Amino acid sequence: MKIVLVGQPNCGKSALFNSVAGYKTIVSNFPGTTVDFITSRVNLNGASFTLVDLPGIYSLSTSETEELLARHYLIHEKPDLVINIMDASVLSRSLELTLELLELRVPLVVCLNMMDEAARKGVEIDVEHLSRDLGIPVVPTIATRGQGVPELFQTAIETAKRGKTGKIFFLSLDVERVVSELAGILGQGTAGKMKLPPRILAIKLLEKDEEFEKRVGEIQPGLISDIERLRRNLAECHGRPSDVVVSSERHSLAMNLFEHVAKVKARTGKSLRDQVDKYRMHPYLGYVFLAGILFTFFWLVFSVGKHVEEPLLALFETFAEYLPNHLSDESFFFNILNGLIQGFSGGIGIVLPYLIPFLLGLALLEDIGYLPRAAFLMDSIMHSIGLHGKSIIPFVLSYGCNVPAIMGVRIMERARDRFITSVLVTLIPCAARTTIIFALVAFYLGPIQALGLYVLNIVVIAGAGKILSHYMPDLSPGMILEMPSYKVPEWSTVVRKIWFRLREFIVIAWPLLIVGSVILSVLEFLHLSEPINGILSPFTSGLLGLPPEVGITLIFGILRKELTIIMLVQALGTSNFDAVMTAQQMMVFTVFSLFYIPCLATLGMLRSTIGNRGMLFTLFFNTAVGTLMALAFRGLYAVL
Amino acid sequence: MITTLEKLERDTPAVVKQIHGGHRIRQTLGRLGVHPQDRLTVLRSGFLGGPVLIEIHGTEVGIGHGMAVRIEVEVTESS
Known part of the structure; x- marks a missing residue:
């Protein structure tokens, strides 16, 4: 039996899916998070069925790709039953989709979700009456707490067996x-x-x-x-x-x-949301709030990360120091083991301390419902680089990792917006590239220079946005975006979301990190990095004036950006960078690493979002930007 | 008084009179619950070419300036 979940964006569809299907989809308080169809086998009280979570759709009349895909699925895959989930607090708008679904003549059950939110808004719904009017079962639920969920699926299975379709509403x-x-x-x-x-x-x-x-x-x-x-x-x-x-x-x-x-009761007094939004959405204070929130967010992430990273790395250093006592550092085995430890500690010591607080902060901002508000506030600013407020979400996500950011690009309706945002997003320093800025520039040249690099990065992105939108002018009338209600984040959802994203790092990135480190050790042992550095040296040392040893690190940076600093330590033979690199070289290396070819995972994501040509364009565009900026810095330092 | 959405002040209740433009724009707005004859309240006005925040059918919808200028509204006495 196949049951399909259909509902308007942000109606709690993914929360419902997760409550029965385990954590396979990312739930957040932002319209349009489900980007692919997610299917799960569910066994519930002895009944077994396939559950499909479709992207949120406002209506069956649409010109948006995601909604067209959902509509296509509904028509061609012939589900045994459709569960129409609605946010009970916005019943009148949700009913329009229900009226369209009734016309599809498939067995239908309405899930009246977010009953708690409706009660808060003073909306009282006569469930029996609604069920009679529509001619189909209506089950009230609060999916985030699992309330009403077993009853919903029991009703769904019974309705599917009877093949019951609802009433048709006639027009005038x-x-x-x-x-x-x-x-x-x-x-x-x-x-x-x-x-x-x-x-x-x-x-x-x-x-x-x-x-x-x-x-x-x-x-x-x-x-x-x-x-x-x-x-x-x-x-x-x-x-x-x-x-x-x-x-x-x-x-x-x-x-x-x-x-x-x-029945809608008049709300007594102003709700917390009104009070909060008065400041958050205020024409001036709103931006102070936004800047404050983003600043606090990143400050917390990096201060927590730093305190955890240092002792962790120290621990691995002591461990690594013991090695030569037991093994000859000339042996092949030593090299492999050393690579393993470097890769392992790279994951634990550098990435995890930053990644976990970042994912926690992001999950909280998402689930509270602040991200769409940030999009609203940023609309006029993003317009100046030819984009809409919505693209602020991938931009912010991108400071963590470009990969989820490019997934987030899919919330935009137009191919043009998706293309420009994808290209720009890959220019943003992700957490991994941030470690390069911190390890080289902030540590050796000072925090002001590091901050300056972030500002410069934004200026370059704005410039690149201007150039791209000049060649791809915006013909659309602009943004329209729903603001979901603020919600108190559910800890279980937040924890599962962090785990879900972290797992991607652990199963995909970390093994690559370890394998990459080992490969580099082997390359070193076989003295292969020298020919590679030799091939790249006209570019690295000739054009950019860097030590030729960095060639190999840039190659590994394409594999994973996390590798860049680890590989730099390996390639230069020390983590005391200022002994082997000048200030100019550190700056030029950092600037080039900031902009050049995105990592393999990002390239893969780009390919599936904006196609092969888009990916190749990004590859060349970013390398060109990186080279130009690096040359500019080389020149600047030469003059100074 | 008939005007366009981006000109409305904060806390102004109004009724949508007409949506100018092709059926794509009507469809986009309709999907989020903005139709002719619907009542709305402006929660944050679109100053300096910024977007407008409205409340309509119990939800909040942010509408970019370019779209707000196409929405003709009539200011009502009270909501």
């Missing part, structure tokens, strides 16, 4: 006449070929659905003129375009239904 008489005329024409084969009930196909065509119109044109080109005639017909009768006529009909049906089944 004259609109209904046009709909049924068109449905009649489409019912003669076309709708069947598209696996759709003729009625919903007729409604969507009157709403000017581009994808469906294209399909009809392919199957039965003669029908297009009929569709256009009926659209004109409707538009002339109502004095409004046919899409407005149909969508307003559905809107008023939903509003009537809402008034029928729900």
Whole structure:
């Protein structure tokens, strides 16, 4: 049996999925987190079924890729049952999607989620009444606490077995006449070929659905003129375009239904959210708040990280010092072991102390619901580099790791925005590149220079954004974004989310880190790094004026950025960098590492998000930016 | 008084009169619950070309300046 979860973004769909399917999807308080379809086998009270979590959709009429994918799945994969999850606190809007789902004529159950939030907002819903009106079961739940979830799935399984579909809501008489005329024409084969009930196909065509119109044109080109005639017909009768006529009909049906089944009590006094938002969303104070939150966030991450990193690394150093007593440092085995320890300690000592606090902070900001507010505040600023407020989310994520940031790029609807944001995001120093800035620039040249690099980085990104948006002008009217309610984060969700993301690091990055360190040790033992450095030396020492030994570290930096500093220690034979590098060389090396080719994992993610050509473009663009900036710094230091 | 959304002051209740532009824009706004005849309240006005924050059907929606100028609204006495 296959059960599919459908709901508007931020309705608690992923929380519901996780509560029965284990932690396979990332739940957060930001609309549009589910980017791929996630499927799980579920065994619940003896019943076993496949559960599919679709991306959040506001409506079946859409031009957004993610929503089109979800719609395509619903139509073609023929689920045994659809669970329509809604945020009970925004019932009237959620009902519009329900009305569309009823038209699909699949067995349907409504899950009225976030009942606690609705109660807080003073929305009282008569569940029985709603169920009678819709002709399908309605189950109230609070998914984050697992409340009502067993009942929901029990009802779902029973409904699927009975194959019960709900009521159809008729539109006003004259609109209904046009709909049924068109449905009649489409019912003669076309709708069947598209696996759709003729009625919903007729409604969507009157709403000017581009994808469906294209399909009809392919199957039965003669029908297009009929569709256009009926659209004109409707538009002339109502004095409004046919899409407005149909969508307003559905809107008023939903509003009537809402008034029928729900009572809204006037809220007594201002809610905490109003109080908080008064400052957070304030025209001026909002930015002070935003800057404060981001600053505190990163300050906490790095101060915690630093305190944990130092003793950890010291521990590994002492351990490594014992090695030569037992093994000859000329032996092959010693080299392998040394590489293993370097890679292992690189993971534990450098990355984990920063990664865990970062993921914790990010998970808290996400689950509280602050990220969309940050997007709102940043909209006009992001507009100046040709983007929308939404792209602030990947930008912020990127300071942690470019990989989730590029996953986050998928919340943007337009290919152009996705492309530009992806390219810019890879220029942001992730936690791994931050360790380079800290280890070389902050430690040896001073914190002011390090801070200066961050400012410079933002300036370069703004410049790059200007250039890219000059060649790809923005033609869209702008941002529209829902602000979810603030929520108290659930600790279990936060912990699972951190674990989920951390696991990616442990299973993918860390082994690569260790293998990479071992490979480098072997290369050293076989004296292979020298030929590689030799090949790169016209670039590294000729153009950039760096010690030729750094060539190999830049190659490993492509494998994983975390390797750069570890490899630099290996390649130069010391962690006391200022003994072997000048201030100029440290700065030039850091600047080049900051911008050049992103790591392998990022490249993979880029490829799946913006395609092969986009990935190759990013690769060359970033290397060009890195080289130019590094040359500029070489020149600057030469003058000074 | 009829005006466009980005010109409204904070805490102003209004009714959407018309959405200017093609059906893509109407669809985008409709998906988030903004339709003609709907009541809304401005929570944060769009100063300096910034976005407008509105409350509509119990949810908060941020609307970029470029989109707000296409939403024709009528200011109402009280919500």
